[in-house]
Amino acid sequence: MRNRFIILIAAVLLFVSAAAGFGETSGWTAGFQISSEGFTEGFSFEDSEYVGIELFLEPWSFDFLTPALNTGFLLPVSSTMFADSVYKAEISLELFALKKHIFKNFIDLENRWAPLISGGIMFPVSNPDQLLLNLGVSPFRLKTGSGRYSILALDVVTDTAFSGVAFGIKIFDFRLFLF
Numbered sequence: 359m360r361n362r363f364i365i366l367i368a369a370v371l372l373f374v375s376a377a378a379g380f381g382e383t384s385g386w387t388a389g390f391q392i393s394s395e396g397f398t399e400g401f402s403f404e405d406s407e408y409v410g411i412e413l414f415l416e417p418w419s420f421d422f423l424t425p426a427l428n429t430g431f432l433l434p435v436s437s438t439m440f441a442d443s444v445y446k447a448e449i450s451l452e453l454f455a456l457k458k459h460i461f462k463n464f465i466d467l468e469n470r471w472a473p474l475i476s477g478g479i480m481f482p483v484s485n486p487d488q489l490l491l492n493l494g495v496s497p498f499r500l501k502t503g504s505g506r507y508s509i510l511a512l513d514v515v516t517d518t519a520f521s522g523v524a525f526g527i528k529i530f531d532f533r534l535f536l537f
Contacts, residue, residue, distance in 0.1 A: 386504060386535035387417045391428055393531040397515065398524050403444070406436035412446065414533060424452040424472075431483075441484040448478030448492070455501055465500060465507070472501035474508070480515065489518050496531065506533035 393410035397403040412430025432444040452472045459471035474496040481489050496511035513526035 386537070388413065388415045388537045389504075389533060389535040390414070391430065391531065391533045394529040395432060395513070395526055396529070397513075397526040403515075403524060406434040408432040408434055408444070410446070410528075410531075416535075422454050424455070426450045426452070432480075443483050444480050445483055445486075446478060446480045446492075448476045448494070450474050450476035450494075452499075452501070465502070467502045469500045469502050472499050472506070473497050474499050474511075490515050491518065492516075492526075494526075494528075496528070499531075504535045507531075 391410065391412040391414050393412075395408045395410055396406075397408070410430060410432050412428045414426055414428035416424065416426040418424065427447075427449055429447040430445075432446055433440075434442050452474050455470040455472040457470050462469060462471075474494075476492075476494040476496075478492055479489060480492055481487075492513050492515045494511055494513040496508040498510050499506060499508040508528065508531040511528040511531055513528070515524040515526060516522065
């Protein structure tokens with residue numbers, strides 16, 4: 359478990375240092391993220407809806423492949439026990455940001471269609487040795503000046519032995535920059 363964590367940290371640092379030379383700042387770098395998620399039964403997920411509370415870092419802005427890091431917890435709605443929550447850390451890439459798109463009239467703010475793909479790790483707080491891998495896609499995502507809005511994002515979760523698969527859906531995902 360410790361070796362995997364060291365490899366993950368090294369990969370993140372390499373990714374961030376490589377991207378630092380190519381990006382330009384957008385003026386906003388970090389904020390919080392709130393989401394409403396649900397998963398199929400499997401692994402350590404409760405048969406419940408989860409509320410995601412996360413922090414994110416998006417220090418650079420590109421026309422294509424804008425990177426971001428986020429970390430936080432998925433808290434089950436049906437339980438008040440923190441031990442039932444799931445820790446999550448992800449690296450995500452905003453594929454592109456189109457100004458002219460078919461979703462432009464969904465909100466009044468000037469926006470761009472900015473689909474996102476992500477990958478990361480998860481583990482139940484009650485069992486940190488059960489490392490899970492997740493891949494996600496957010497095809498219906500809009501980007502405004504200080505916020506990101508996504509609906510109906512999909513997640514695929516598996517363990518490190520690829521012994522099974524759980525599927526997840528984010529009903530909504532809202533990111534707001536604070537800094």
